[in-house]
Amino acid sequence: MEPIRITRATTLKKRPKDSDLGFGKVFTDHMFVMDFQEEKGWYDPRVEPYAPFSLDPAAAVLHYAQSAFDGLKAFRGRDRRVRLFRPQKHLERMNTSAKRMCIPPLDPDLALKSLVTLVGIDRDWVPASVGHALYVRPTIVASEPFLGVRPAHSYIYFVILSPVGAYYPEGMNPVKILVVDTYVRAVEGGVGAVKTAGNYAASLLAAEEAKHAGYTQVLWLDGVHRKYLDEVGTMNIMVKIGDEIITPPLTGAILPGVTRDSALTLMREWGLRVSERQISIDEVREAAHRGTLDEVWGTGTAAVISPVGELAYKGERIAIHGGRIGGLTQRLYDAIVAIQYATAPDTRGWTVDV
Ligand code: COI
Numbered sequence: 537m538e539p540i541r542i543t544r545a546t547t548l549k550k551r552p553k554d555s556d557l558g559f560g561k562v563f564t565d566h567m568f569v570m571d572f573q574e575e576k577g578w579y580d581p582r583v584e585p586y587a588p589f590s591l592d593p594a595a596a597v598l599h600y601a602q603s604a605f606d607g608l609k610a611f612r613g614r615d616r617r618v619r620l621f622r623p624q625k626h627l628e629r630m631n632t633s634a635k636r637m638c639i640p641p642l643d644p645d646l647a648l649k650s651l652v653t654l655v656g657i658d659r660d661w662v663p664a665s666v667g668h669a670l671y672v673r674p675t676i677v678a679s680e681p682f683l684g685v686r687p688a689h690s691y692i693y694f695v696i697l698s699p700v701g702a703y704y705p706e707g708m709n710p711v712k713i714l715v716v717d718t719y720v721r722a723v724e725g726g727v728g729a730v731k732t733a734g735n736y737a738a739s740l741l742a743a744e745e746a747k748h749a750g751y752t753q754v755l756w757l758d759g760v761h762r763k764y765l766d767e768v769g770t771m772n773i774m775v776k777i778g779d780e781i782i783t784p785p786l787t788g789a790i791l792p793g794v795t796r797d798s799a800l801t802l803m804r805e806w807g808l809r810v811s812e813r814q815i816s817i818d819e820v821r822e823a824a825h826r827g828t829l830d831e832v833w834g835t836g837t838a839a840v841i842s843p844v845g846e847l848a849y850k851g852e853r854i855a856i857h858g859g860r861i862g863g864l865t866q867r868l869y870d871a872i873v874a875i876q877y878a879t880a881p882d883t884r885g886w887t888v889d890v
Contacts, residue, residue, distance in 0.1 A: 581650060596678035607673055612663060673697070703842075739769045751848065777820075802868060821854060
């Protein structure tokens with residue numbers, strides 16, 4: 537493995553207080569960068585002072601969006617030690633995204649080392665208070681200057697770090713979500729299951745319209761029937777009806793969320809009845825009318841476990857759990873957060889020390 541070159545910043549930035557962070561607005565002192573050229577493969581892994589890139593205006597990513605990224609977090613535990621949460625799972629997904637986008641994959645060991653080395657250098661930026669973390673954004677973009685639709689011959693892999701608080705302004709308070717059937721996010725066979733820039737650009741108009749109507753997010757229905765729940769775009773969705781917990785299956789249109797996987801693992805260990813199956817918005821409505829729709833929440837790295845207090849669909853407002861956090865939602869949040877901040881033992885090998 538090629539050694540990582542390290543160039544340290546000569547002046548360090550002022551770090552904001554945890555309570556002023558918000559999400560994704562502040563970046564640390566360093567970044568990781570590595571280049572790819574067809575003749576050389578991936579080469580020159582390095583940590584550098586955080587700074588803008590110089591990119592040719594013809595760079596393929598700027599025109600045809602050939603890119604793949606992921607998002608994970610580093611936490612400072614109660615014992616003050618810094619840990620990454622499930623980095624291997626995130627990097628595995630990043631390579632799956634890269635493959636779908638015709639981007640050369642990263643060596644998993646070097647990719648993990650890139651995260652551990654960078655977070656290690658900027659470890660003072662890892663917030664200490666619960667609810668705050670260092671968000672880690674590994675990304676690959678096509679850098680070759682050319683106009684034409686084919687995979688590029690050169691790429692840049694980079695990792696940036698951002699100390700963050702809650703993703704939604706509501707924090708842990710339930711969010712209101714608009715169920716859209718006028719736009720679709722993805723269809724099976726498309727790119728809905730991978731983290732690539734275009735998915736997010738394509739979601740903006742629906743999200744803006746939802747925001748103007750007073751909703752925090754959009755719940756996407758499947759692209760074919762516009763009937764079955766897909767995902768929220770910033771998180772996967774889970775619904776508790778009676779004693780069954782239902783989440784849409786990984787059929788290729790939704791993102792295979794790492795927090796989704798963590799929540800499913802925990803709930804199965806707790807002996808709960810968990811189904812990965814299609815669930816229609818009508819089934820959710822009918823359960824609400826019958827009084828059996830117990831809880832709805834989202835799962836995501838940024839969102840963690842986010843309670844949903846209201847779903848709006850075709851003008852009908854479906855209130856969930858009286859607009860309050862449900863017991864299972866809270867239990868999942870507490871269990872995941874306890875592992876992340878090391879107040880509970882990590883018995884599943886989910887964390888990696890930095
Ligand atoms: C994440 O949860 O990490 C994402 O990439 C989604 C975005 C809302 C930040």
